[in-house]
Amino acid sequence: MKLPLYLRVLLLLTLVGCAWLFWEDTADSPETASTPAIARAVDAPSAPVAPGPPDEVEGVDLFPAQTWTPPPPPTPVDTSPPQPPPLPFSVSAQWRYENQPKIVVLRGNGRQYTLCHRCAVPGHIEPGKMLDAQYRLDKLTDTAVVLTFMPLKHASTLRLDKH
Known part of the structure; x- marks a missing residue:
């Protein structure tokens, strides 16, 4: 034909x-990519414009590394109520006058505390009074001293029959 x-x-x-288009459109040509631009007339000067984000596109990992091992178990959260510190007091002395309630002397926190029911000892502490800023004397019996740790409202018993 x-x-x-x-x-x-x-x-x-x-x-x-x-052929001419093929040779002009190569990867190593220094020309910038042409982007359409719209020009507008500006009558008054405007505020400076912050530059936009760069034209670089961050790489997205389409196939991230994966493993078959299970994730570690979550750490258990301690939900138990807070515990008071151990009693800082020890029995220093105890005695009883004829047919009168027992008088107990406790030593702790660098001080001595005299515990009694209606006694004439100066500076004595009766049940219901505070020993220091954190402990209150609740009960004084012949066999035990009951102290309450006030920040946590926790009662502790100090046995007297062993001393």
């Missing part, structure tokens, strides 16, 4: 145009 001359010329021009 024989092509007419004008079709041969058009085919040749098409091939030359494609």
